[in-house]
Amino acid sequence: MLDPNPHKRITVNEILNDPWFRKGYREIEYPVDNEFDFKNSGGDMDESSFLNAFDIISYSSGFDLSNLFSNNGIRVTCEMFISAESPERIIEKIEEVAKDEGMRVTKNEKGIRLQGSFVMMVEINRLTEELVVVEVKRRGLGRDIWKEKFKPQLNALIYQSERQVRR
Amino acid sequence: MLQCLAGIKHLCASLIHCCEPGSQPRGLEDPEILAGVTVFSVSEIEALYELFKKISSAVIDDGLINKEEFQLALFKTNKKESLFADRVFDLFDTKHNGILGFEEFARALSVFHPNAPIDDKIEFSFQLYDLKQQGFIERQEVKQMVVATLAESGMNLSDDVIESIIDKTFEEADTKHDGKIDKEEWRSLVLRHPSLLKNMTLQYLKDITTTFPSFVFHSRVEDT
Numbered sequence: 001m002l003d004p005n006p007h008k009r010i011t012v013n014e015i016l017n018d019p020w021f022r023k024g025y026r027e028i029e030y031p032v033d034n035e036f037d038f039k040n041s042g043g044d045m046d047e048s049s050f051l052n053a054f055d056i057i058s059y060s061s062g063f064d065l066s067n068l069f070s071n072n073g074i075r076v077t078c079e080m081f082i083s084a085e086s087p088e089r090i091i092e093k094i095e096e097v098a099k100d101e102g103m104r105v106t107k108n109e110k111g112i113r114l115q116g117s118f119v120m121m122v123e124i125n126r127l128t129e130e131l132v133v134v135e136v137k138r139r140g141l142g143r144d145i146w147k148e149k150f151k152p153q154l155n156a157l158i159y160q161s162e163r164q165v166r167r
Numbered sequence: 168m169l170q171c172l173a174g175i176k177h178l179c180a181s182l183i184h185c186c187e188p189g190s191q192p193r194g195l196e197d198p199e200i201l202a203g204v205t206v207f208s209v210s211e212i213e214a215l216y217e218l219f220k221k222i223s224s225a226v227i228d229d230g231l232i233n234k235e236e237f238q239l240a241l242f243k244t245n246k247k248e249s250l251f252a253d254r255v256f257d258l259f260d261t262k263h264n265g266i267l268g269f270e271e272f273a274r275a276l277s278v279f280h281p282n283a284p285i286d287d288k289i290e291f292s293f294q295l296y297d298l299k300q301q302g303f304i305e306r307q308e309v310k311q312m313v314v315a316t317l318a319e320s321g322m323n324l325s326d327d328v329i330e331s332i333i334d335k336t337f338e339e340a341d342t343k344h345d346g347k348i349d350k351e352e353w354r355s356l357v358l359r360h361p362s363l364l365k366n367m368t369l370q371y372l373k374d375i376t377t378t379f380p381s382f383v384f385h386s387r388v389e390d391t
Contacts, residue, residue, distance in 0.1 A: 053309050053336040054356075054363050057296070060316040061242070062251025065279060068240050069218070069371040069378060075243075080320045128328060160323065 036121045036137065038108055051127045059135070077143075079136045082159045087124040087132055090157055094122055097149050117141055120150075131159055201270065205277035210376050212273060217379035219269050232267040250315045254295055279369040288367040293353045303347040309333055 003009040015021050057063070059080060067075065083090060091112045098105050103116035111123040118140030127133050134154075138146060198212040207215065222240040223232045232240075237256050239245045259267050259275040278287045294300070298308045310333055317324055340348050340356045348356070357363050371378065 052339065053313050053333045057312045057316050058363060058366050060251045060319055062249035063255065063366045066369055066371055080322060082322050082324065
């Protein structure tokens with residue numbers, strides 16, 4: 001570790017994997033703040049609890065001022081997609097990948113939260129009888145895991161609309 | 168001779184300003200006044216000022232936030248045009264001069280504080296969605312915003328689905344059946360669906376004194 005030559009010096013990854021370091025090591029999970037709390041689910045999925053037009057509008061990142069406060073390191077990134085799959089199926093898929101990655105999983109009927117070296121929260125809300133809106137929030141490192149492991153699985157669930165919107 | 172006197176006068180003015188006891192960093196006049204008219208405490212105002220300085224110096228260091236600096240702060244890029252960010256900026260800009268001074272910034276953000284009265288949040292959000300500022304929210308405005316949001320987030324919905332969602336929304340909201348949502352109707356809708364106001368509360372404002380601690384060096388608040 002004290003080698004002055006950066007090319008010969010041990011890397012952080014190597015340290016993390018070294019048995020001496022790992023003895024008694026407990027991985028600290030990325031902290032969860034209230035941004036990643038489960039919101040109280042409103043009960044049954046009846047028509048009045050479908051998302052309305054203003055719910056959709058409030059998803060817009062331009063209306064979300066919380067990014068005014070974040071430094072680059074702790075930004076929450078948010079992605080959304082529409083799916084024709086059931087919430088259960090979507091949560092199942094995500095749980096599969098999460099378990100593969102060794103992440104801690106907490107879930108309820110509307111969403112799932114994953115904790116590991118980053119924290120990720122998925123919330124599903126019903127839009128119409130056929131469609132749901134899936135919101136994925138992430139904080140911490142883990143963009144690669146998201147891109148390589150989670151995204152491909154979820155891409156299969158995205159609803160493809162046939163017709164374009166008339167303005 | 169006259170010029171000489173003017174020069175001395177100017178020099179004296181600067182010196183006096185310099186020697187003012189406990190003089191504030193340039194731009195932040197009496198934080199107590201702002202604390203009095205907003206939900207913020209004096210320490211929170213000072214911390215907010217640190218945030219303001221950070222945002223307002225990003226492009227032009229003039230102590231004011233212009234539209235570009237606002238976009239930069241919100242999206243981390245000034246390339247992103249957003250119907251909504253424009254709307255928010257316009258609402259913050261109560262003086263309508265295209266730039267945000269600290270007072271406008273603090274007063275507007277006060278509405279987003281968790282402790283701000285819900286009526287203020289309802290009022291602000293109504294004005295936000297009332298794109299044409301006619302005192303009511305029209306169906307066309309709603310469609311415009313829905314389409315913009317979907318496009319922004321890469322979500323695809325057919326026109327039929329969008330129309331039917333808006334239909335259902337107006338059915339519920341437009342109790343007077345006049346094709347528009349007025350303030351009263353908005354208020355009832357929001358009280359039935361509190362999640363519609365979720366963007367109107369920024370939890371971060373409660374912890375702002377810990378996120379921006381450098382204010383301690385300039386603070387006028389006594390150590391108790």
